[in-house]
Amino acid sequence: MKINAIGIISASYKTEDFGILTNKRPVASLPFAGRYRLIDFPISNMANSGITTVGIVTPHYYRSILDHVGIGKPWGLARNTGGLFMLPGTIYGTREVGSRFLLKDLMRNRIFLERASEDYVIFTDSSKIMNFDMRPLIKAHAESGLDITMLYVKTNNQKGGQYLTIDETSGEVTNLTDSDKATENRFLDCFVTSKEFLLNLIDWYRSRSTMDLTDIFKLNIRRYSIGSYEYKDYVGIISDVNDFMKVNRDMLKDDIRKELFGNAERPIITKVLDAPPTLYEPTADVSNSLISSGCIIEGTVENSIIFRNVRVMPGAVVKDAIVMQHVTVEKDAYIENMICDKYVNVSEGVRLKGGRGGPLIAGKGEQL
Amino acid sequence: MRKKECIAMLLAGGQGTRLGLLTQGNAKPAVSFGGKYRIIDFSLSNCVNSGIDTVGVLVQYRPMILNKYLGTGEAWDLDSADGGVHVLPPYATQTGGSWYEGTADAIYHNIDFIDNYDPGYVVILSGDHLYKMDYNLMLQEHKANNADLTISVMEVPWEEASRFGILTANDEGRVVKFSEKPKEPDSNLASMGIYIFSWPVLKQALIEDHEDQSSEKDFGKNIIPKLLKEEKRIFTYKFKGYWKDVGTIQSYFDAHMDLLVDDPEFDIFDNKFKIFSNSNMYPPHMIGPEGKAVDSLICNGATINGTVEHSVIGLGVTIDEDAYVKDSVLLPDVHVCRGAKVERAVINEGSVIAERSSVGSSDGDVVLV
Numbered sequence: 001m002k003i004n005a006i007g008i009i010s011a012s013y014k015t016e017d018f019g020i021l022t023n024k025r026p027v028a029s030l031p032f033a034g035r036y037r038l039i040d041f042p043i044s045n046m047a048n049s050g051i052t053t054v055g056i057v058t059p060h061y062y063r064s065i066l067d068h069v070g071i072g073k074p075w076g077l078a079r080n081t082g083g084l085f086m087l088p089g090t091i092y093g094t095r096e097v098g099s100r101f102l103l104k105d106l107m108r109n110r111i112f113l114e115r116a117s118e119d120y121v122i123f124t125d126s127s128k129i130m131n132f133d134m135r136p137l138i139k140a141h142a143e144s145g146l147d148i149t150m151l152y153v154k155t156n157n158q159k160g161g162q163y164l165t166i167d168e169t170s171g172e173v174t175n176l177t178d179s180d181k182a183t184e185n186r187f188l189d190c191f192v193t194s195k196e197f198l199l200n201l202i203d204w205y206r207s208r209s210t211m212d213l214t215d216i217f218k219l220n221i222r223r224y225s226i227g228s229y230e231y232k233d234y235v236g237i238i239s240d241v242n243d244f245m246k247v248n249r250d251m252l253k254d255d256i257r258k259e260l261f262g263n264a265e266r267p268i269i270t271k272v273l274d275a276p277p278t279l280y281e282p283t284a285d286v287s288n289s290l291i292s293s294g295c296i297i298e299g300t301v302e303n304s305i306i307f308r309n310v311r312v313m314p315g316a317v318v319k320d321a322i323v324m325q326h327v328t329v330e331k332d333a334y335i336e337n338m339i340c341d342k343y344v345n346v347s348e349g350v351r352l353k354g355g356r357g358g359p360l361i362a363g364k365g366e367q368l
Numbered sequence: 369m370r371k372k373e374c375i376a377m378l379l380a381g382g383q384g385t386r387l388g389l390l391t392q393g394n395a396k397p398a399v400s401f402g403g404k405y406r407i408i409d410f411s412l413s414n415c416v417n418s419g420i421d422t423v424g425v426l427v428q429y430r431p432m433i434l435n436k437y438l439g440t441g442e443a444w445d446l447d448s449a450d451g452g453v454h455v456l457p458p459y460a461t462q463t464g465g466s467w468y469e470g471t472a473d474a475i476y477h478n479i480d481f482i483d484n485y486d487p488g489y490v491v492i493l494s495g496d497h498l499y500k501m502d503y504n505l506m507l508q509e510h511k512a513n514n515a516d517l518t519i520s521v522m523e524v525p526w527e528e529a530s531r532f533g534i535l536t537a538n539d540e541g542r543v544v545k546f547s548e549k550p551k552e553p554d555s556n557l558a559s560m561g562i563y564i565f566s567w568p569v570l571k572q573a574l575i576e577d578h579e580d581q582s583s584e585k586d587f588g589k590n591i592i593p594k595l596l597k598e599e600k601r602i603f604t605y606k607f608k609g610y611w612k613d614v615g616t617i618q619s620y621f622d623a624h625m626d627l628l629v630d631d632p633e634f635d636i637f638d639n640k641f642k643i644f645s646n647s648n649m650y651p652p653h654m655i656g657p658e659g660k661a662v663d664s665l666i667c668n669g670a671t672i673n674g675t676v677e678h679s680v681i682g683l684g685v686t687i688d689e690d691a692y693v694k695d696s697v698l699l700p701d702v703h704v705c706r707g708a709k710v711e712r713a714v715i716n717e718g719s720v721i722a723e724r725s726s727v728g729s730s731d732g733d734v735v736l737v
């Protein structure tokens with residue numbers, strides 16, 4: 001069913017918390033769970049919710065986004081009416097680190113908003129792993145008559161992000177803070193507003209274009225009517241390398257994997273790369289691992305996420321690791337608590353192990 | 369429409385009765401193979417790898433799954449505006465309609481389709497063979513021989529020659545005799561059912577054959593003997609490499625086991641001659657904490673909590689705790705429940721093997737469920 005909303009996905013924010021993994025790629029195109037990229041989740045959620053016009057605000061290094069998303073064909077967004085739009089973002093410097101919904105980006109792409117015939121706009125970032133039916137949220141917002149409705153999740157794990165103070169009786173947001181021990185309502189960097197409100201906002205704040213939309217909400221918390229909507233299902237929030245490791249490892253749990261990927265009505269879709277099945281040689285010893293296609297496994301793999309076309313040679317051990325596309329772990333090598341980016345080669349007999357502070361990371365193409 | 373040098377016509381209408389259950393609701397070319405492929409992928413990939421960008425797929429028997437699978441042809445890069453893959457079912461005309469009565473009849477009814485591309489040559493293919501072949505090399509020989517028809521052949525062991533359509537050629541490779549399953553073969557060159565025709569020659573032969581009331585309208589039985597009789601220039605093209613007709617349960621099973629040997633002759637991992645398939649949206653497969661998989665091919669979406677040895681496990685297959693699968697082929701979406709045992713068996717798409725039940729045995733014939 002078509003829905004009266006368009007979507008905007010922010011892929012433009014920059015963060016330093018992923019080390020070399022985000023050196024040449026935005027957080028949005030971080031590879032995830034063996035065959036996906038983070039941005040697959042917001043695009044799939046929008047497409048599965050019947051949204052047929054989706055804009056992606058591009059980051060500085062957007063080659064990998066364009067390569068992955070293309071014209072949106074896998075998501076059914078290569079359309080004559082609506083479809084997928086790339087909205088060139090403006091954040092290049094470090095000043096706006098952490099900014100997600102920059103007003104300037106909307107101003108530059110105002111025509112995208114003006115041309116849409118839909119009345120509502122749903123915004124998301126691209127660092128939340130969730131299978132989210134957005135229709136009830138959009139419906140609730142439309143029925144409420146409020147200016148904005150913000151999505152949040154209750155969590156006691158406060159790290160980064162913004163938090164909502166919510167009036168118990170009205171459900172309206174009375175404060176928006178960076179970190180607040182008084183509330184466990186973490187904003188999920190997702191909100192709904194009307195196109196009309198948004199266009200007004202662009203006009204009102206024309207001279208302060210480097211502000212983030214959420215800053216503007218905060219500044220006007222008493223003036224605007226801002227509702228809240230609680231998300232109750234699984235959500236993996238990825239704000240640094242340790243989160244990335246943890247949320248990937250969450251995918252080894254049957255219930256979470258089924259909730260995210262087992263929903264026939266709302267499949268998480270990604271760009272297809274046609275690879276053969278994975279070959280397990282007689283010497284393979286694999287347990288508790290998520291393994292993508294096209295791999296050749298001759299060694300040991302434990303508690304790990306293995307992407308496409310990875311080779312684990314005889315005697316090699318891969319433990320508690322994330323191993324991305326086209327990595328080779330040579331004979332008798334040993335890696336533990338480690339992330340290998342694409343095309344890494346771990347040479348014969350090399351032993352590597354991450355520390356207590358977090359995983360060891362090998363950058364794209366490194367020869368170890 | 370731009371003129372095409374060579375287009376392919378792929379015969380995909382056969383029922384494949386010898387595959388039993390596997391083709392009960394599905395045309396043979398659309399039967400799953402290798403866990404994630406369908407049999408037609410191999411011929412289509414050959415076309416693409418040979419640079420043929422226009423393929424007519426002749427369908428008749430239960431084409432639903434095949435139609436859906438082919439889609440726009442995008443998966444094989446055959447969704448071009450100028451050519452691409454076209455599904456060609458039987459159709460009605462002012463004088464009524466009819467089924468495709470034979471392989472030649474199917475092509476006869478699509479003369480207009482072929483003329484539309486005005487090709488110099490037409491490759492006729494079966495959608496049910498497992499092999500990798502560059503049709504371009506065959507076309508070059510066809511042109512060098514100034515041939516009207518080139519038939520791809522393989523040398524088979526003499527003792528097996530009487531099971532095949534056998535071609536006898538002279539020193540130049542020109543065919544002098546064609547005998548279907550000869551009792552006393554005088555050659556061991558078996559036809560692979562892959563033909564390249566110069567289109568004007570084929571077109572005329574099809575039109576004449578259509579008028580012949582006694583004809584069965586079959587390439588092997590009618591068209592080739594007819595062209596031989598007319599002394600048309602028919603040549604053999606010797607193919608060396610892996611080729612398998614997967615038309616029986618045993619050969620279908622054997623072809624899967626061939627994928628599991630060391631350095632398989634038919635290499636699905638070879639990037640230079642890739643096998644394309646219309647992929648799926650399954651997540652990667654999961655080997656559970658107690659799961660075990662060795663000497664096997666496993667596809668996306670599978671969940672392995674039991675033990676898998678020397679088997680091919682299709683997309684979305686579930687193998688529960690304490691279940692044991694050995695020397696078997698599990699097609700997509702099979703569920704082997706807790707404690708069940710599967711050995712030397714082919715399990716059809718979507719089948720459920722009940723808890724603690726047992727299918728097949730280590731010494732019997734291959735079982736199909």
